[in-house]
Amino acid sequence: MTDIDALAARLRAAIGARQVLTDRQELRTYECDGLAHYKVIPALVALPRTAEQVAAVVRACAETGTPFVARGSGTGLSGGALPHADGVLIVTSQLRDILEVRPEDERAVVQPGVINLHVTQAATPHGYYYAPDPSSQQICSIGGNVAENSGGAHCLKYGFTTNHVTGLEVVTPDGERVRLGGAAPDAPGYDLLGAFVGSEGTLGVATEVTVRLTRLPETVRTLLAGFSSTDQAGAATSAIIAAGVVPAAIEMMDALAIEAAEAAVRCGYPAGAGAVLIVELDGPAAEVAAQFDEVSELCAKHGAFETRIAADDAERALIWRGRKSAFAAVGRISPDYIVQDGVIPRTALPAVLRRIGEVAAEHGVRVANVFHAGDGNLHPLVLFDDAVPGQASRAETVSAAILDLCIEHGGSITGEHGVGVDKAKYMPRMFSDDDLDTMQLVRCAFDPDGIANPGKVFPTPRLCGERPGRHQGTHPRHEAGVAEIF
Amino acid sequence: MGALDELTSPAGDGDAVCGVPARLVAAPRDTAEAAALVTAARGLAVVIRGGATKLGWGPPPRELDLIIDTRRLAGVVEHAAGDLITVVRAGTPMAELHGLPGQQLALDAPPSATAGGTVAANASGPRRLRYGTARDLLIGITVVRPDGTITKAGGKVVKNVAGYDLGKLYTGAFGTLGLITECVFRLHPVPAASLWVRAVAPPLHAAKILAGQFAASALEVNAGPGAEPELAVLLEGTAAGVRERAAAVAELLGGEVSPEPPQWWDVPPWPADGVGVKLTGRLSQVPALVATAVGAGATVRGSAGAGVLYAGLAVDQGDAGVTADQRTVEAGRAVELLRAAAVRAGGHAVVLTAPAGVRETLDMWGPVHGLALMRRVKDQFDPGHRFAPGRFVGGI
Numbered sequence: 001m002t003d004i005d006a007l008a009a010r011l012r013a014a015i016g017a018r019q020v021l022t023d024r025q026e027l028r029t030y031e032c033d034g035l036a037h038y039k040v041i042p043a044l045v046a047l048p049r050t051a052e053q054v055a056a057v058v059r060a061c062a063e064t065g066t067p068f069v070a071r072g073s074g075t076g077l078s079g080g081a082l083p084h085a086d087g088v089l090i091v092t093s094q095l096r097d098i099l100e101v102r103p104e105d106e107r108a109v110v111q112p113g114v115i116n117l118h119v120t121q122a123a124t125p126h127g128y129y130y131a132p133d134p135s136s137q138q139i140c141s142i143g144g145n146v147a148e149n150s151g152g153a154h155c156l157k158y159g160f161t162t163n164h165v166t167g168l169e170v171v172t173p174d175g176e177r178v179r180l181g182g183a184a185p186d187a188p189g190y191d192l193l194g195a196f197v198g199s200e201g202t203l204g205v206a207t208e209v210t211v212r213l214t215r216l217p218e219t220v221r222t223l224l225a226g227f228s229s230t231d232q233a234g235a236a237t238s239a240i241i242a243a244g245v246v247p248a249a250i251e252m253m254d255a256l257a258i259e260a261a262e263a264a265v266r267c268g269y270p271a272g273a274g275a276v277l278i279v280e281l282d283g284p285a286a287e288v289a290a291q292f293d294e295v296s297e298l299c300a301k302h303g304a305f306e307t308r309i310a311a312d313d314a315e316r317a318l319i320w321r322g323r324k325s326a327f328a329a330v331g332r333i334s335p336d337y338i339v340q341d342g343v344i345p346r347t348a349l350p351a352v353l354r355r356i357g358e359v360a361a362e363h364g365v366r367v368a369n370v371f372h373a374g375d376g377n378l379h380p381l382v383l384f385d386d387a388v389p390g391q392a393s394r395a396e397t398v399s400a401a402i403l404d405l406c407i408e409h410g411g412s413i414t415g416e417h418g419v420g421v422d423k424a425k426y427m428p429r430m431f432s433d434d435d436l437d438t439m440q441l442v443r444c445a446f447d448p449d450g451i452a453n454p455g456k457v458f459p460t461p462r463l464c465g466e467r468p469g470r471h472q473g474t475h476p477r478h479e480a481g482v483a484e485i486f
Numbered sequence: 487m488g489a490l491d492e493l494t495s496p497a498g499d500g501d502a503v504c505g506v507p508a509r510l511v512a513a514p515r516d517t518a519e520a521a522a523l524v525t526a527a528r529g530l531a532v533v534i535r536g537g538a539t540k541l542g543w544g545p546p547p548r549e550l551d552l553i554i555d556t557r558r559l560a561g562v563v564e565h566a567a568g569d570l571i572t573v574v575r576a577g578t579p580m581a582e583l584h585g586l587p588g589q590q591l592a593l594d595a596p597p598s599a600t601a602g603g604t605v606a607a608n609a610s611g612p613r614r615l616r617y618g619t620a621r622d623l624l625i626g627i628t629v630v631r632p633d634g635t636i637t638k639a640g641g642k643v644v645k646n647v648a649g650y651d652l653g654k655l656y657t658g659a660f661g662t663l664g665l666i667t668e669c670v671f672r673l674h675p676v677p678a679a680s681l682w683v684r685a686v687a688p689p690l691h692a693a694k695i696l697a698g699q700f701a702a703s704a705l706e707v708n709a710g711p712g713a714e715p716e717l718a719v720l721l722e723g724t725a726a727g728v729r730e731r732a733a734a735v736a737e738l739l740g741g742e743v744s745p746e747p748p749q750w751w752d753v754p755p756w757p758a759d760g761v762g763v764k765l766t767g768r769l770s771q772v773p774a775l776v777a778t779a780v781g782a783g784a785t786v787r788g789s790a791g792a793g794v795l796y797a798g799l800a801v802d803q804g805d806a807g808v809t810a811d812q813r814t815v816e817a818g819r820a821v822e823l824l825r826a827a828a829v830r831a832g833g834h835a836v837v838l839t840a841p842a843g844v845r846e847t848l849d850m851w852g853p854v855h856g857l858a859l860m861r862r863v864k865d866q867f868d869p870g871h872r873f874a875p876g877r878f879v880g881g882i
Binding site: 155159185188189195197245284372375411415442457 | 566567568569570571588608610618619621622629631635636637638639641642643644645646647648649650651652653654655657658659663674675676677678693696697699700701723724726727730731764766767768769770771792793794831832833834836851852854855856857858859860862863864865866867878879880
C-alpha cells in the first residue's frame with residue numbers, strides 16, 4: 001500500500017501545501033457525491049489549479065501505484081466520484097476558467113471545473129448556448145458531464161454531452177497529457193474522444209474541454225397538458241413522435257410526482273391530473289407554430305383535459321419548475337427515496353409503467369414517476385422511510401426490479417446517471433462477459449494498472465496481462481479453442 | 487485448415503485492395519458464421535469489404551490474405567418505427583435505409599454503400615449539419631473481434647450510458663479493430679418538405695446563414711479554379727415553414743429557390759484517377775481553407791456549416807511533357823499546401839484516395855494526436871496486427 005505521508009509530501013511540493021488535504025475532518029467533506037448513501041473517506045484530496053498540476057498528481061499516483069478518483073462538483077447520482085479509501089481524490093473545481101468563447105466557430109473552450117450553466121451564460125450574449133442541460137446544471141461541472149456523458153431534458157432533440165464535445169485535453173492514467181479531437185470535427189484516427197466521454201473517470205482526467213455552441217432558437221414554445229392517466233399521456237407521446245415531430249423535450253410526471261412538486265414549489269399543475277406532459281418545441285417561428293398546433297391537437301385527441309401554453313418566459317419557468325424540482329420535492333412526501341434511472345423503448349412505456357405499479361403494490365412501496373418520455377428515460381422515485389424496519393430493503397427490491405424491467409424490454413440500466421459504483425453489479429445483466437471484456441480492452445490500453453477510478457463501471461476488473469505494446473500473439477483463451485490450426 | 491476451406495473460396499481478379507491482391511474471399515451469412523470464419527482465419531491478414539465504394543480510401547494494406555465480403559450479411563432485422571430505431575445487418579445497402587417507411591437513416595452515402603462500410607469509413611455528406619454523422623446516429627453495434635469473439639456495445643435505445651461507447655471507437659476505424667456484423671441506428675422522420683437555395687456567393691457568406699435563424703439541414707460550398715464559388719442550402723420541415731425560410735435565405739444570398747439540389751451536391755470533387763483530400767477546420771476558417779485549396783488548383787466541396795470539406799486534384803496523366811516523377815512531386819506539394827492550411831485552420835487534411843504511383847509517396851493520414859494511445863488500443867484488440875494492416879493512421 002502507498003505511503004500516504006510520503007505521497008502527500010511529494011504532492012505538496014508539486015502543487016502547493018494548501019492544495020493537498022490530509023486532515024480527516026477536511027477529507028470528510030468529500031466522502032460522497034450526489035448518491036449520499038455510499039461513503040468513503042479518501043486517503044488524500046488534491047486540489048490542482050492547472051492541467052500541469054493534474055498531470056503531476058496523476059504521475060505521482062502512477063509511480064506509486066496509488067488509485068485516484070476525479071471529482072467535479074460531486075453531483076453525480078451513481079457514486080462515480082466515490083473516493084477510494086487508499087487513494088487520491090483529484091478535485092477539479094479550481095480549474096474553472098472559460099478559456100475561449102468563439103461564436104464564429106460555434107465553440108467554447110473551458111476548464112473541467114466550469115459549471116455547466118456558466119458556459120451557456122457566457123455564450124448567450126452572442127446568441128448561442130450549450131445544449132446539454134442536466135437538472136443539476138446550476139452546479140454540475142463540465143468535467144463531470146464529460147465523465148458521465150450527461151444528458152438532460154432537451155437531449156431528445158439535441159443529444160448528449162458526447163454530441164457536444166469536439167475536443168479534450170486529458171491526463172491519461174500514466175500522467176501523460178494527450179489531446180483528443182479538437183475544434184474541428186472528424187479528427188483522424190480512432191475516436192478516443194468518443195470512448196473517453198462517458199467512461200466515468202476510468203480512462204483518465206479531462207483537463208480542458210472544447211464544446212460545441214448551439215444557436216439559440218428563434219422561438220421556444222412550451223405546453224403543459226393534464227391527462228387522467230399515464231396511459232393517456234404515454235399514448236399522446238407516441239402519437240407526437242409518430243407524427244414526425246421532434247420536440248426539444250417531452251417530459252412526463254405521474255400523480256404522485258405532481259403531488260410532491262405541488263407541495264414543494266406550488267407549480268399549479270392541472271388539479272386532479274393522473275399525469276402531466278410538458279412538451280417544448282423550439283426552432284424557426286414558422287416551423288414551431290405549425291408543429292405546436294399539431295401537438296396541441298394530438299394531446300387533446302388522446303385525452304388531455306386541460307392544456308396550458310406558456311405565454312412568456314415566466315410562465316415557461318413555472319411549468320419547468322415543477323419538473324426540475326421533482327427529485328428534491330419528493331422529500332416533502334417521503335423521508336427517504338431512491339432515484340432510479342433506466343431506459344426503455346418509448347413504445348413500451350404504458351406496459352412498463354403498469355408493471356412498475358404492480359411491483360410497487362406487491363411490496364407495499366410507493367413509486368413516483370418522473371421521466372423524459374420522449375426518449376423512454378425513466379426516473380422512478382422509490383419512496384420509503386428508513387425508520388420503519390424493512391422498508392429500505394423493500395425499496396431496494398423494487399428499485400432493482402425496475403432495472404430488470406428495463407432490460408427485459410430491451411432498454412438500458414442507465415440513461416444518464418451512469419453506472420458508477422451503484423450499478424456495476426447490474427452490468428452483467430445487460431452485457432455478456434465478452435462484451436464487458438471488450439470494453440476493458442480499452443481500459444487496458446489507457447490504464448493497464450487499473451488505478452483510474454477502480455471499482456466503478458465494471459463488476460470484475462480485467463487483468464490486462466502484458467504491458468500494452470508488447471503483447472504478441474492472439475488471445476490465450478482463443479488459442480486453446482482452435483487446435484485444428486496446428 | 488478444414489474450417490477455413492469450407493468458409494472461403496479462392497480470390498478472383500477483382501478481389502484486390504488498392505492493387506494488392508487477396509488469396510481468398512469469404513462472404514459469411516450471419517454473425518455466427520462470421521465469427522467462425524475469423525476464428526479459422528487466425529494468422530491471416532484480413533481486409534473487410536462492403537459495397538466497395540470506399541475500399542480505395544487509405545493506404546494499401548501491408549499484406550492481404552483474405553477479403554471478408556459483408557454483402558451476404560444483409561437485411562433489416564428490425565424497424566421499430568415508434569421507437570425511431572432500426573437494427574440492420576452490416577452488409578445492408580444504404581439505399582434500403584434511406585427509404586424506410588416514413589423514416590430514414592439520415593446519413594448521406596451512395597446507394598450501394600453498406601451500413602457497416604459507411605460506419606467503418608465514417609463517411610458523411612451534406613446533411614451532417616443537421617443530423618450529425620455515424621458517431622451520432624449509431625446507438626448499438628455487434629462486432630466480431632480479430633480473435634473471433636462476438637461482442638456487442640450500446641443497445642437499442644438512444645439514451646444509454648451503460649458501459650463504454652465502443653460504437654464510437656469502431657466508427658471510422660477502417661476495419662482495423664474487427665468485423666462489424668450488425669448496427670443499430672437512430673432514425674429520423676422524413677421531413678414533410680425540402681427545398682434548396684442555390685446562390686453564386688463566396689464561402690464567407692456561409693456565416694450569414696449560420697448566424698441567422700434558418701435551421702439549415704445542410705450548407706454546402708462549391709468552388710474551383712476559374713469558376714464563381716457557389717453556396718447551396720438545404721431547408722427541411724413543414725411546407726409553409728420551408729417556403730418561408732427558403733425565401734429568406736434566397737434573399738440574403740441573392741440566390742434562387744429550387745426543389746432540386748445542384749448537380750454537384752454530395753458528389754466527390756475528384757476524378758476517378760485524381761487525388762481526394764478531406765479537409766477540416768474551424769468554421770471561421772472555411773473561407774481561407776477554400777481559397778488555399780482553389781489556389782492549389784483543387785475543386786472544393788463540402789459543408790461550410792460543419793467545417794468539413796473535400797478537395798479534388800486532377801493528376802495530369804496524359805501530358806507528354808510531364809514525367810511520372812514530376813506528377814508525384816506536384817501532388818505531394820499540393821497535399822502539403824492543403825495540410826498546412828488545414829492545420830492553420832485548426833483541423834486536418836487526410837488524403838482519402840490517390841492514383842497508384844502517387845498514393846505510395848503520400849503521407850495519407852498526416853500527423854495525428856494521441857497516436858501512442860491509438861497503437862495501444864490496436865494492440866489490445868488485434869495484437870497480431872492482422873486486420874487491415876497498414877491502412878490506418880500511423881501505419882496501424
